[in-house]
Amino acid sequence: VKTTSDLLALRSDAYDVLEDGQVRLASARQGVPPVITLSDDYKLVDQIESLGVPSLLHCSSLAVKGPIRFDSGVVLRGNVSFENPDSTTKTVHAGLYENESVRL
Amino acid sequence: MACCYWYHIPNSSPLARRGLFGQPLCSTSYQTMEKFAAFEKKMTSAGMGDAAIRAFRRSYEALIRRETGMIAETSITPVGGLPSIGDISQNLTADRSLLSQAVVIKLNGGLGTGMGLQGPKSLLSVRDGVNFLDLMARQIIDLRTRSGTAVRLLLMNSFSTSKETLAHLEQYRAEGLAEPSEVELLQNRIPKIDAQTLEPVTWPADHELEWCPPGHGDLYPAIVGSGWLDRLLAEGVKYAFISNSDNLGAILDPSILLHFADSGAPFLMEVTQRTAADRKGGHLAVRKADGRLLLREVAQCPENDLEAFQDIGLHRYFNTNNLWMRLDLLKKQLAAGAGVLPLPMIRNNKTVDPRDKTSTPVVQLESAMGAASHP
Numbered sequence: 293v294k295t296t297s298d299l300l301a302l303r304s305d306a307y308d309v310l311e312d313g314q315v316r317l318a319s320a321r322q323g324v325p326p327v328i329t330l331s332d333d334y335k336l337v338d339q340i341e342s343l344g345v346p347s348l349l350h351c352s353s354l355a356v357k358g359p360i361r362f363d364s365g366v367v368l369r370g371n372v373s374f375e376n377p378d379s380t381t382k383t384v385h386a387g388l389y390e391n392e393s394v395r396l
Numbered sequence: 397m398a399c400c401y402w403y404h405i406p407n408s409s410p411l412a413r414r415g416l417f418g419q420p421l422c423s424t425s426y427q428t429m430e431k432f433a434a435f436e437k438k439m440t441s442a443g444m445g446d447a448a449i450r451a452f453r454r455s456y457e458a459l460i461r462r463e464t465g466m467i468a469e470t471s472i473t474p475v476g477g478l479p480s481i482g483d484i485s486q487n488l489t490a491d492r493s494l495l496s497q498a499v500v501i502k503l504n505g506g507l508g509t510g511m512g513l514q515g516p517k518s519l520l521s522v523r524d525g526v527n528f529l530d531l532m533a534r535q536i537i538d539l540r541t542r543s544g545t546a547v548r549l550l551l552m553n554s555f556s557t558s559k560e561t562l563a564h565l566e567q568y569r570a571e572g573l574a575e576p577s578e579v580e581l582l583q584n585r586i587p588k589i590d591a592q593t594l595e596p597v598t599w600p601a602d603h604e605l606e607w608c609p610p611g612h613g614d615l616y617p618a619i620v621g622s623g624w625l626d627r628l629l630a631e632g633v634k635y636a637f638i639s640n641s642d643n644l645g646a647i648l649d650p651s652i653l654l655h656f657a658d659s660g661a662p663f664l665m666e667v668t669q670r671t672a673a674d675r676k677g678g679h680l681a682v683r684k685a686d687g688r689l690l691l692r693e694v695a696q697c698p699e700n701d702l703e704a705f706q707d708i709g710l711h712r713y714f715n716t717n718n719l720w721m722r723l724d725l726l727k728k729q730l731a732a733g734a735g736v737l738p739l740p741m742i743r744n745n746k747t748v749d750p751r752d753k754t755s756t757p758v759v760q761l762e763s764a765m766g767a768a769s770h771p
Contacts, residue, residue, distance in 0.1 A: 293520075293528075293642045296511055302522055302644070309523050313534025315644040336512030337520065 296340045297328040304348040318349055327353040360384055360396060431594060432456060438587050438596050445621035448584035450736045452610065455761040458741040460594065465743050467692045469701040472681035474710050475689065478667065484655045494653050496545040499633050502532055503612050504561060504641040505554030505583045516557035518641040519564060528641055529561065533568050535647055548633065549573060552618065554583040554609055583618050586610045588748060591757040599748045599756070606748070613739045613763025620730060628723055638765065639718040646718045662725035665766055666718035670708040679711040691715055691766050695742050715766045739763035
């Protein structure tokens, strides 16, 4: 774990944390980790903590640009991106986002 | 994942007395000795032992000889096929007699400053109430339970991570993972060098900033200087599995332990194929001069060769920094080398206060643990 992107993936359901301390990619992912690209707004741990953790179990790639916050219950599938050109934080509401580019 | 292993060059070999680029080492001049006296004094008064001082001295002498520590593309060739983990016979039931001779060492000296953390990176939470350190503790407890052996866990802490790490481990006292004398291997720290004068830098505004960590190559002087090497050997422990504490996938694999024990090698490195995400990480290569494997970190790559460095199709393997070491052979090697492993010096140019780019320019010397493959 070297970056906040690694940490976000690890904190999501893309990985299983087992009782014996082992961490494994969820079996549904068939050995392929999600590719996460976060803008400079998320370089620090505090910043991804306020971002929130969406479901990434079936997410191939996630790109986030600009200040946003995931409600609990956000599920991402396939290739999804979010962009907020403003400097005020926008919220991504609960629900399924599948293969789409969302401009907030 | 693949493994590679090799023997240390005996100290009596002419190669062991040559520098990284094959120049014979000149004998230490009087002037160097005089300059080093100030470092020795500073380290001694800060409580550093002989092993740490000797290792630093070796790097300092390389600096004085104006070695750059660079490894040019023309001096190496790419690494071909290595034995793969798939070729090793799988041994799922842990071998008790081997495991009872093993120690798991976690490099836990890092602060999560890159991610804006003040404290140890291993205290970063992974899930609610569970951090990296908890996972390491659970892994070792699980290994002990499954194998019925008391596999040792040692955390190589730095001055900046020791206190908070030990405080967190209090909750594992019942499992024997809380007592510093049982779980901690404390890293050394070394003086930053004034880039102009090559003397110890002084920074009255904050004396702490006069010191820096020596890189994980410090494992060798630290394990000797702390007395842990002799203690482990006396306990009958001879296989060490060493990995970074932020590598959650680095779990002692009994199949590799068996393979390593059978091989009789002093050192084994777990390597893996580089992916697009690993362009900046160090890679393995073969040194043309003697056909030996070496590691090249980005700080050791001349600027003109950066393209080749980042070519993951050319230099295919990177060091996971999961290493296996035979402690009895390490002890012999150290004895033959007057207590020092001849690790290549890595030079970093910084400023004494990293947040103030106008403060005194300094040189920070480092060495890499995995570089013990090519003394």
